[in-house]
Structures are given as structure tokens and as C-alpha cells.
Amino acid sequence: MTETTHAQDPAVREEILAYYARGEEDGRLRRGSNRLELWRTQDVLRRLLPTAPAKVLDVGGGSGIHAEWLAGDGYEVDLVDPVPLHLEQAARVPGITVRAGDARALVAEDASYDVVLLLGPLYHLPERADRLRALSEARRVVRPGGLVVAATINRFAGLHDMLLQEWYFDPVRRANTDAISDHGRNGGDGPFTTAYFAQPHEAPEEFTESDLTVEGQYGLEGVAWLMGGVEGWLDDPERREAVLAAIRRTESEPTLLGTSGHLLTAGRRES
Numbered sequence: 001m002t003e004t005t006h007a008q009d010p011a012v013r014e015e016i017l018a019y020y021a022r023g024e025e026d027g028r029l030r031r032g033s034n035r036l037e038l039w040r041t042q043d044v045l046r047r048l049l050p051t052a053p054a055k056v057l058d059v060g061g062g063s064g065i066h067a068e069w070l071a072g073d074g075y076e077v078d079l080v081d082p083v084p085l086h087l088e089q090a091a092r093v094p095g096i097t098v099r100a101g102d103a104r105a106l107v108a109e110d111a112s113y114d115v116v117l118l119l120g121p122l123y124h125l126p127e128r129a130d131r132l133r134a135l136s137e138a139r140r141v142v143r144p145g146g147l148v149v150a151a152t153i154n155r156f157a158g159l160h161d162m163l164l165q166e167w168y169f170d171p172v173r174r175a176n177t178d179a180i181s182d183h184g185r186n187g188g189d190g191p192f193t194t195a196y197f198a199q200p201h202e203a204p205e206e207f208t209e210s211d212l213t214v215e216g217q218y219g220l221e222g223v224a225w226l227m228g229g230v231e232g233w234l235d236d237p238e239r240r241e242a243v244l245a246a247i248r249r250t251e252s253e254p255t256l257l258g259t260s261g262h263l264l265t266a267g268r269r270e271s
Contacts, residue, residue, distance in 0.1 A: 011102055012082045016124050019193035020083045026063035033231045036243070037262055040220040041119065041151075042069060043244060044251070044264055048147060048216075049075070054114035057141060059103045059134075060121035064090035071095035078113075080106065103134040108141040116142045118150040126185050126196040128206070135210035142269050148212055149266045151220075152198040155184055157261040164226055200257040203265035212267035219260030222247035226259070 029038040045066075049056075052074030058067045061079035063086050071077045071093065079090050080101035090098045101107060103121035116138040125131045138148045162168035162177045173190070180186050180197060188194040204214045224230050224243050233239040250256050257263060 011104070013124070013194055015188045016193050017083055019188070020062075021085050023085055025086070026065065026089055029065055033225060033234065035234050036221050036225055036230065038065065039234075039240075039244060040247060041066065041264070043248065044218045044220070045070075045117075045149065046073070048149065048266055050114055050147070055112070056115045056117060057106075057108060057113045058096075059101075059106065059116060059118045059138065061090060061117070062086045062120060064093035064096060064098070066117070066119060067096045068093045075115075078108075104130055104137060106137045106141050110140055111143040111146075113142050113146060115147045115149070118148070120151060122150050122198075122203070123153050123195045124193070126194065131196075131206055132210055135206055135212060139210055139212050139269050144269055144271050146269050147266065148207075148269065149264055150203060150207075152203050152263050152265065153195060154219075154258050154260055154263055155197045155199045156181055156258060157197060158186070158192075160226055160259075161261070164228075198263075200254075200263060203263065204267075207265060207267040211269070213270050214265065214267045216252060216266045217257055218251045218264045218266070219247070219253075219257050220251075220262040220264060221260045222250055222256065223259050225261055 028034050053076055056070055056075045056077045058077055058079045061067050061081050064079055067077045067079045067090065077096040079096055079098045081087055081090065082100060082102055087098055087100060103118060118134060118138060121134055122131050125134060135150065142148055159177050159181050162173060167173045168177060176190060184197045186192055186195040186197060200217065204217065207214045224247055233243050
């Protein structure tokens with residue numbers, strides 16, 4: 001049975017809530033080249049997760065797009081998200097539980113999950129102290145030996161995307177993109193909302209400071225997302241598998257981690 005509440009955490013920035021209240025996130029990963037992010041997330045997690053059934057806490061799980069396939073794989077999934085629309089959408093996903101909450105103040109009991117996923121919250125925490133708080137909360141609620149996986153947006157993802165879309169040639173957009181490349185902070189005055197674009201080394205450092213032992217990093221899209229034909233390749237099952245295999249070969253190559261739009265960092269609570 002799906003359970004849901006609609007409490008709104010006032011600590012979440014209003015512009016972030018407003019951005020996701022537009023309802024676009026549910027379909028983003030289901031179409032076009034963005035499917036590469038979804039399928040690569042599945043690809044990596046299916047290799048990292050313990051055998052089902054295991055208890056998974058999907059923090060900032062949005063509309064339930066990842067919780068849906070995790071539950072389909074046999075995992076016991078609880079989803080937490082601060083956006084009321086996301087809670088309504090996720091409540092329609094069979095086999096999961098849903099509740100309002102903030103990554104920085106989880107209501108779950110200590111050591112109550114086998115896996116904690118943060119596949120979005122760290123994007124929207126520009127302050128390092130908040131990211132450390134979210135990771136510390138993940139460590140608290142995962143069992144000793146349990147897995148924590150967090151997603152970050154890479155520092156130069158915006159610059160790469162602006163070049164791909166040919167928006168970088170607009171002087172105003174170029175200036176804003178260059179500024180984000182310098183400091184990583186997206187102010188929310190463009191197509192995206194308030195966010196932090198991290199250097200690849202930052203997440204492992206923050207994991208370590210939160211007493212999580214880093215076990216690996218995985219670039220999700222590699223360089224494939226920057227190639228003009230990728231959407232058509234993903235439409236062809238045979239070519240799609242070749243693309244996924246190619247990215248898999250370089251997913252943890254240190255010199256290429258920053259080329260992906262998104263990066264997964266995996267760590268474990270030792271005790």
C-alpha cells in the first residue's frame with residue numbers, strides 16, 4: 001500500500017519547490033536523450049545494490065521514477081520528497097511507501113535501511129554544510145555495512161550543454177555559464193533552478209567527512225550525451241546497448257569523470 005502525507009518542509013527554497021511544481025520532472029527521464037541518465041543509473045545501481053529484497057530509502061525520489069523500477073526488481077522501497085506534486089505522483093507507484101521529508105532531517109530510525117539513495121538532493125544544497133548534513137543523515141539511517149549512493153551534477157555540465165544546444169554563442173547566456181563554471185552555483189535565473197554543480201573530487205571528500213567509506217564513482221553519460229546522434233541511437237535497441245557498453249568501459253576513468261553530466265558516488269557505512 002502507498003502512504004503519503006503533504007507536509008511541506010519550510011527549509012526547502014521556494015524557487016526549488018516552484019520549479020518542480022511545474023510537473024516537468026516526471027517526464028524528463030522518460031524521453032529523448034535524457035533516457036541515457038535513467039538507463040545508466042539503473043545500470044550502475046543494479047551492479048551495486050545488495051540482492052533483493054533489501055530495504056531502500058529513496059531520498060528526494062521525486063515522482064518515483066527510480067522507486068518504480070526498484071520495487072519492480074523486488075526491493076522494499078520508501079520514498080521521501082519535499083515537493084507536494086512529487087508525493088502525489090509517487091503515491092500512484094505500486095509497492096512503495098511515500099512520505100514528505102527533507103534529506104537533512106530524515107525521520108527514519110537509526111540503521112533502519114540497507115541502502116540510502118540521494119539521486120537529487122545534493123544538487124539543490126549549494127552550501128557544503130547542508131550537503132554534509134544530508135550525507136550524515138544518510139549514514140545514520142543506513143545499517144552498518146550498508147550502501148549510500150549520491151548523485152551530483154558535474155561542474156561543467158552546463159557549459160557542455162550550452163555548447164551542444166548552441167546557446168553558448170549568446171553573450172548573456174555565455175557569461176552566466178562561465179560564472180557557474182567558476183564557482184558551481186546556479187542562481188536559478190536560467191532554465192534550471194537553484195543548484196550546485198560539483199567538481200568530481202568534492203563528493204568523495206564530503207562522503208569521507210560524513211564517515212562514509214567511498215567505494216567508487218561512476219560517470220553516467222560519459223561523452224555520449226555530447227554527441228548529436230545519441231537520441232536516435234537510444235531509439236535503436238541494438239545501438240542503445242552498444243552505447244551503454246561503451247560508457248560502462250570508461251565510467252570510472254578518473255580523467256573522464258567530469259565529462260558526464262551526472263556522477264554517482266557510492267560509499268558504505270563501516271560501523
